[in-house]
Amino acid sequence: MNRLPTCCSALQHHWPLPNPLPGAQLVSCTFDPARLAADDFERAGIAQTPSLQRSVAKRQAEYLAGRVCARAALQQLDGRDYVPATHEDRSPIWPVGIHGSITHGQGWAAAVVASSNSCAGLGLDQETLLDDERAERLAGEILTPAELQRLDPAQIGLTVTLTFSLKESLFKALYPITLKRFYFEHAEVLEWSADGQARLRLLTDLSAQWHNGRELQGQFCVNDGHLLSLVSV
DSSP states (O other): OOOOOTTBOOOEEOOOSSSOOTTOEEEEEEBOGGGOOTTHHHHHTOOOOHHHHTSOHHHHHHHHHHHHHHHHHHHHHHSOOOOOEEOTTSOEEOOTTEEEEEEEETTEEEEEEEETTTOSOEEEEEEEOOOHHHHHHHHHHHSOHHHHHHOOGGGHHHHHHHHHHHHHHHHHHHHHHHOOOOOGGGEEEEEEOTTSEEEEEEOSOSSSSSOTTOEEEEEEEEETTEEEEEEEO
């Protein structure tokens, strides 16, 4: 029987985002690298790769927490006991017929999964809210010229964090479909609202279906200084 690693809190099976995604499961937990035990991977029944063995405690704990959440989400979805391995590009390897996404950072990890009958791709990303000073320094790297023109100085911290997170979620959703990398300048957030709704647009051609000008919906929530975003396609 797999047990919860010492470094992880109890798992939460919930949907913190504003719009439920039919057929999807989301599981999260908090984790503390300082509590990582030598037998935590064995305790959880999760293989530790040679590169992970050489990693610092933070990397080991966040990987472990993310995979624990992913396995629990898959168990909730269809009862299977499966831990995603990792592609050479570091993306998770999901079972055939399953789409999923894992995110972790600042002591919190989550995974979302759904069957291919429910969606064609999922991207989940969590970020710590930037303070206004740091957001101002990073805005030019993350926002397109059009996004910079629309930027409200009174909401710069939230807007830059949200734009970063939504573009990360967009990449996670579309990269497994197109197998083409794209960057911050290749998408823009057209609008977002306080109720957690957002609209994005691609600014590059990834495939015949995912082309320049294609618009997508995203959603997000903010809790205790952390922002969680999701793009499903």
